[in-house]
Amino acid sequence: MADLSVKIHKLNLKNPxxxxxxxxxxxxxxxxxxxxxxxxxxxxxxxxLRNRDGNEYPRMAETASGMLNAVGxxxxxxxxxxxxxxxxxxxxxxxxxxxxxxSTVEEYIxxxxxINELDKIPAIELNISCPNVKEGGMAFGITxxxxxxxxxxxxxxxxxxxxxxLSPNVTDIAExxxxxxxxxxxxxxxxxxxxxxxxxxxxxxxxxxxxxxGLSGPAIKPIALRMVWQVAQAVKIPVIGIGGIMNTADAIExxxxxxxxxxxxxxxxxxxxxxxxxxxxxxxxxxEHKLNNITDLIGGLQM
Amino acid sequence: xxxxxxxxxxxxxxxxxxxxxFLLKLAAPGRLPDISPGQFVNVDIKNAKEIFLRRPxxxxxxxxxxxxxxxxxxxxxxxxxxxxxxxxxxxxxxxxPLGKSFTIPTxxxxxxxxxxxxxxxxxxxxxxxxxxxxxxxxxILGARSAEDHIQxxxxxxxxxxxxxxxxxxLGAKGFVTHHPVFREKLxxxxxxxxxxxxxxxxxxxxxxxxxxxFCEVSLENLMACGFxxxxxxxxxxxxxxxxxxxxxxxxxxNDLKWQI
Numbered sequence: 001m002a003d004l005s006v007k008i009h010k011l012n013l014k015n016p017x018x019x020x021x022x023x024x025x026x027x028x029x030x031x032x033x034x035x036x037x038x039x040x041x042x043x044x045x046x047x048x049l050r051n052r053d054g055n056e057y058p059r060m061a062e063t064a065s066g067m068l069n070a071v072g073x074x075x076x077x078x079x080x081x082x083x084x085x086x087x088x089x090x091x092x093x094x095x096x097x098x099x100x101x102x103s104t105v106e107e108y109i110x111x112x113x114x115i116n117e118l119d120k121i122p123a124i125e126l127n128i129s130c131p132n133v134k135e136g137g138m139a140f141g142i143t144x145x146x147x148x149x150x151x152x153x154x155x156x157x158x159x160x161x162x163x164x165x166l167s168p169n170v171t172d173i174a175e176x177x178x179x180x181x182x183x184x185x186x187x188x189x190x191x192x193x194x195x196x197x198x199x200x201x202x203x204x205x206x207x208x209x210x211x212x213x214g215l216s217g218p219a220i221k222p223i224a225l226r227m228v229w230q231v232a233q234a235v236k237i238p239v240i241g242i243g244g245i246m247n248t249a250d251a252i253e254x255x256x257x258x259x260x261x262x263x264x265x266x267x268x269x270x271x272x273x274x275x276x277x278x279x280x281x282x283x284x285x286x287x288e289h290k291l292n293n294i295t296d297l298i299g300g301l302q303m
Numbered sequence: 304x305x306x307x308x309x310x311x312x313x314x315x316x317x318x319x320x321x322x323x324x325f326l327l328k329l330a331a332p333g334r335l336p337d338i339s340p341g342q343f344v345n346v347d348i349k350n351a352k353e354i355f356l357r358r359p360x361x362x363x364x365x366x367x368x369x370x371x372x373x374x375x376x377x378x379x380x381x382x383x384x385x386x387x388x389x390x391x392x393x394x395x396x397x398x399x400p401l402g403k404s405f406t407i408p409t410x411x412x413x414x415x416x417x418x419x420x421x422x423x424x425x426x427x428x429x430x431x432x433x434x435x436x437x438x439x440x441x442x443i444l445g446a447r448s449a450e451d452h453i454q455x456x457x458x459x460x461x462x463x464x465x466x467x468x469x470x471x472x473l474g475a476k477g478f479v480t481h482h483p484v485f486r487e488k489l490x491x492x493x494x495x496x497x498x499x500x501x502x503x504x505x506x507x508x509x510x511x512x513x514x515x516x517f518c519e520v521s522l523e524n525l526m527a528c529g530f531x532x533x534x535x536x537x538x539x540x541x542x543x544x545x546x547x548x549x550x551x552x553x554x555x556x557n558d559l560k561w562q563i
Contacts, residue, residue, distance in 0.1 A: 025532040029549075032306045032530065045532075053544050060527050060535035064353045067527055071534045074544060217355055269528040270347070270357065271396070273309055 002286040004279065004294045006040070006260050008238045009161040009186035011095055011123055013040040013261060015282070016294060017251060017275045020242055020265030021046055021099035021125060021165070022071065026085045027092055033272045037093035038279065040261060043125050043189075044081075046099045047115075049107050051077040055132060061198040061207035066217025066244065067266060068196050070210040072132040073101055078114050090120035097123045097163065103136035105153050112154050122160055126150060126185075129167030129192035131214045138192075141167040144179040155184035163240065166190040166231075168220075173227045174234035181235045189240035189263065190231060191224045216266040218244040225257055232258020232299060246274060248281025258299040307401065307530060308336070311394045315371060317387065320453045323378045324421055325387040326363070329395065331370040338365040339404030340429035341521055341553045344374070345529035347396035351385040356527050357398065358382040359548070361498070363424040364431075372399075375453065377421035401529045402552050405429050405496055405519055412493035413439045416462075417479050417507045419446065419499025423453060425521055426498055430461040437462055441492075443482050445503065449473035480506045489514045497521070508556040509563040518556045522547045 004015035021043035024030050036042060054074025061068045075081075081098075089096060098115045102108035108126065115121055128141030128150055140146040151164055164180040166173055168191035177188045193214025198207040206212075224243020232239045241259030245251050246267045254262045267274045282294060291297065312329035320326050345357040364373040376386050389395065405425070408414050412435065416426040423444050430440050440462035446452045449472035458464060466474030467482050475482045489495070489510060497507040498521040511518035524547040526536035531549035538547050539560045545551065556563075 022534075023528075023532055029531045033308065045534075051543075054534065054537070057537055057539075058525055058535075059537065060525055060533070062354070062356050062527075065355055067356060069527070069533065069535060074534050074537070266527075269533055270355070271309055272398075272530070 002283045002294070003292060004282060006295055008123075008163070008240065008261060011041070011161050013095065015040040015279050016255065016261035017278045017282070018240070018261060018263045019043060019268065019275060020263035021127070023265040023268045026081075027089050027096065030268070030272050031092070034276065039094055039275045041095040041097060042092070043097045043099055043263060045075055046073045046101045046127055046130065047075050047078050047081055047111065048073055048101045049078055049111050051075070051080070056209040058207060058209055059213070061213070063196070063198060063215065063217075064219060066215055066219035068198055068208060068213040068215050069193070070132045070208045070213035072210070073130055073137070078111050082114065082118065086118060086120070090118075095122050096120060097125050099125045099127050099165070100154075101127045101130060101133075101137065103133070105150055107136070108150050108154050109157055112158050116158055116160070123163055124158065124160070125163045125165050125189060126154055127165045127192070129165050131167070131169065131193055131195045131212070132210060138167050138169060141176065142170050144175055147176050148179045148183050151180040151183035151185050161186045163187040163189050165192055167192050168223065168227055169195050174230045177231040177235050181237050185237060187238045187240060188231060188235065189242055191220070191227055191243050194220055194223070216244065218246055220244045221250060225253055228254055228259050229257035229301070245278075246270070248278045248285060251278045251282065252285060252297060255294070255297040256299070256301045258301070260295075260298050307398065309396060309398050311396050312372065314389055314391055314393045314395065316391060317389055320375070321450060323451070324453055325376045327374045327376050327386065329372045329374070329397070331372065333370070335365060335367055335370045335372065336400060338362055338372070338400045339407070340432050341404035341425045342400045342402050343529070343552060344372070345398040345401060346386065348382045348385050349395070351381065354382050354385065357529065358386070359401070359526060359529055361421075361425040361521070362400070363428055365428075375421045375424040398529055402548055403550070405521070405553050406494065408433050408435060408494050410435070411439070413491060414494045414496065415441045415443070415484065415489070415492045416496045417443045417445070417499070417503070418497070419444070419479060419503040422499030422521070423455065424498075426496060427455060427458050427461075429496060430458060441465065441484055443467060443479050443484060445479035445499070478506060479503060480510055485510050490516060492516055494519070505561055505563055508561060512556060512563060519553050520556060520559075521552045522554060523552065
């Protein structure tokens with residue numbers, strides 16, 4: 001019997017296939033299609049201390065094998081999450097992870113303290129890589145001192161599993177990963193979106209209201225894979241691979257490159273069932289390759 | 304769970320309606336769930352170069368006895384063009400059913416439905432499903448020219464059909480809001496509905512608002528997912544930014560922030 005379970009610090013996942021923040025809402029939207037308890041974990045929509053309306057429309061542009069988005073962390077704020085959303089989703093039988101965002105270190109801390117009170121949230125994903133907000137967000141994630149500062153301060157107030165989501169818009173992502181590991185991060189997830197843009201030839205104007213936005217989808221997969229490989233060699237903490245995963249082969253590539261688990265993101269827009277297809281595909285792959293534990297694949301790249 | 308589905312539909316027919324519109328009839332992979340007028344499906348455009356995301360289409364007809372759906376596909380861009388070229392027997396993947404429907408009129412109400420382009424699809428579906436007496440249903444369909452109109456004569460049994468064309472080649476000349484109905488009896492309707500190009504819907508909304516008549520419009524903002532997770536198709540409303548795909552596509556004009 002194939003064992004798909006993996007561990008991310010204190011998090012025991014039934015399988016390594018999770019849903020990426022910003023692409024699965026607050027889990028209910030995917031639960032409209034199937035029982036979300038089947039996936040390894042769910043990274044909820046980016047949450048901030050206070051309500052955010054996000055950026056103006058248009059926020060999306062389709063690109064070759066992918067898309068740009070400039071949502072800008074639209075969410076109703078952490079108090080609404082705690083009072084209204086959390087009671088509805090807390091009993092889903094899979095780890096729910098809150099994606100934590102702030103414009104200042106103090107905001108990250110205050111938000112983390114509030115989430116820490118919730119029994120059914122076993123981990124947070126510290127988002128220091130959102131490219132679509134004017135303050136905070138990616139600004140913290142593109143320098144080692146910035147990434148270190150947020151991680152260190154949040155670590156002081158949070159004992160559960162702390163995952164830091166990294167930006168690919170840096171010169172050396174492995175350096176940033178080492179920096180957050182040094183400040184107590186339990187895991188890193190990567191990558192967030194790549195900063196990009198698109199122009200309407202008819203109007204000669206940018207297609208996004210914010211001019212630039214985050215590129216995601218299969219277009220970024222090879223770069224994300226390379227970054228996961230580099231980071232996995234540089235740190236000892238578990239790495240969660242994200243970036244254009246559409247099928248079983250993509251997911252296994254990330255695990256061979258060193259990821260202990262993966263997140264399916266933009267692929268969900270195309271087909272919310274992709275995570276279940278990957279879980280089935282992994283079982284088949286393990287059978288064909290006579291593997292008992294999916295963990296045998298982690299970092300299994302042959303040189 | 305299980306309220307929405309992803310399924311491979313089989314193309315039963317793909318019929319050309321006029322220069323730019325096609326009628327796509329699709330057989331569901333199983334029993335068709337209940338579908339209301341105004342709801343839509345998100346269609347995967349396979350084998351098309353540089354098309355990654357699905358494309359949303361209003362549902363034109365749902366036939367529960369045969370488990371079929373029909374869509375009117377207007378060639379707007381690369382995605383819809385590819386869809387018009389698919390053949391009988393081909394499979395296409397749909398996410399369905401999506402969005403909220405129009406408010407269904409109650410018995411004895413009088414309604415006016417105004418459509419432009421492929422925006423006629425949900426309105427004809429509404430006229431049929433509302434089960435009102437045909438004399439209580441007025442539908443105005445607008446187009447640039449007679450040849451741009453879709454043949455919808457069969458809908459005469461559900462409604463009074465009126466036409467407008469910008470060049471005067473069919474029905475009243477001008478835009479939909481130039482039709483005499485707007486001048487003569489707009490305030491006699493209990494509900495007004497509009498679906499089509501933005502400018503057309505805004506013009507209808509403006510008239511309805513001035514006349515104090517209930518009015519719903521169906522928006523077509525660009526979307527990625529269609530089920531409320533990407534937050535790309537937002538429309539500013541009196542209650543903050545709402546997703547057109549899940550909070551709409553149908554909105555009451557009083558909830559929108561349109562400058563009309």
